[in-house]
Amino acid sequence: MTILARISVITAYAGVLLGAIGIAGAHQGLLAPMTGFAVFLVGFACAAIAMVPGLAALAGSLARGPRRATSAAVVGVIMSALAVLPTSLAMSRWMPLAHPAVNDVTTDFTSPPQFLDAHGAPIASMSYDRRLAPIQLRYYPALAPLRLDEAPDRAFARIESAAGAPHVAGAMRADRMPEEPGWLIVAIDPVARRIEGFETSWLFRFRDDFVIEVRRGRDGDHQSVVEMRSRSRDGRRDFGSNCDRVREFLALVKADFAR
Numbered sequence: 001m002t003i004l005a006r007i008s009v010i011t012a013y014a015g016v017l018l019g020a021i022g023i024a025g026a027h028q029g030l031l032a033p034m035t036g037f038a039v040f041l042v043g044f045a046c047a048a049i050a051m052v053p054g055l056a057a058l059a060g061s062l063a064r065g066p067r068r069a070t071s072a073a074v075v076g077v078i079m080s081a082l083a084v085l086p087t088s089l090a091m092s093r094w095m096p097l098a099h100p101a102v103n104d105v106t107t108d109f110t111s112p113p114q115f116l117d118a119h120g121a122p123i124a125s126m127s128y129d130r131r132l133a134p135i136q137l138r139y140y141p142a143l144a145p146l147r148l149d150e151a152p153d154r155a156f157a158r159i160e161s162a163a164g165a166p167h168v169a170g171a172m173r174a175d176r177m178p179e180e181p182g183w184l185i186v187a188i189d190p191v192a193r194r195i196e197g198f199e200t201s202w203l204f205r206f207r208d209d210f211v212i213e214v215r216r217g218r219d220g221d222h223q224s225v226v227e228m229r230s231r232s233r234d235g236r237r238d239f240g241s242n243c244d245r246v247r248e249f250l251a252l253v254k255a256d257f258a259r
Contacts, residue, residue, distance in 0.1 A: 004053040005053070005054070005072035006072065007053045008057055008076025008077065009076040011050035011080075012050035012054070012083070015048075015050055016083050018042050019039075019044060019047065022038070022042075022043060023203060023204070025039065026040075026205055027204065040204075043083070044084065044087055047083035047084050050080040051084065055073075057072070057076070058074060100138070101237055102237070103235055103236055104128060104129065104229070105140060105242045105243050106136075106227075106228070106229040107143060107145040107146075107226075107228050108227045112229055113211040113227050113228065113229040114126070114128070115196060115209060115211055116187070116194075125233075136243075143247065145227045145228075146226040146250045147226075148217070148223065150257065151222060155226070156214040156224075159193075159212060159226060161256075162256055163249070182200060183199045185197040193215070195211070197210055206232065207234075208242060208245065209231050210245060211228070212249070214227075226250060228250065230242035230243075230245045
């Protein structure tokens with residue numbers, strides 16, 4: 001086995017192993033989401049790098065080397081391709097898109113909805129950074145509150161239903177924070193007409209917090225304004241996930257009120 005073929009195989013094995021550790025560790029809660037993602041990226045880089053000596057060894061073996069070297073080079077290239085190609089195809093869906101350095105979006109810059117419960121995160125980290133406002137306006141100019149011709153209390157009852165929130169009297173707090181992926185309501189305050197929760201991603205268990213508020217509209221008791229804020233706990237970029245969450249939820253509410 002030539003040195004290049006050996007390097008390719010070893011690096012490819014390391015890449016596959018690190019990628020698997022990153023995904024499995026974050027998915028099972030053994031690693032923090034960002035740590036698992038970082039380990040996965042290192043594995044992806046190793047697998048991509050392994051293709052270079054593998055292809056070089058393969059080209060040299062086909063020209064003059066023994067079959068053992070050719071076989072080892074083929075193994076390295078195949079392992080690298082199996083690790084790199086699926087990830088590359090997945091990444092190609094969002095890489096061409098413009099993803100700004102923003103991980104916290106809101107429908108109201110003047111008085112953004114505030115989180116009252118940290119849900120396991122440092123409460124200081126939940127405050128809105130107003131430096132993100134011009135970035136959001138540039139990349140997501142259409143993100144706006146939803147205005148409804150409905151009394152605030154009645155609108156809030158329908159917002160609860162759209163959010164999948166249980167109907168309760170008074171404030172409700174989730175006693176446990178399950179690690180399962182999906183959308184979870186953790187706090188409801190009908191008096192303040194506020195809903196708080198978070199959504200956990202399936203693969204790496206990244207967690208995004210959101211808060212929904214129903215405020216009085218210009219016509220007092222006959223109009224309502226639905227404000228929403230969504231933020232990521234990890235990273236500086238969210239690849240559009242928070243904006244999509246706000247858009248999709250407000251679109252769901254709008255469609256429900258249009259019936």
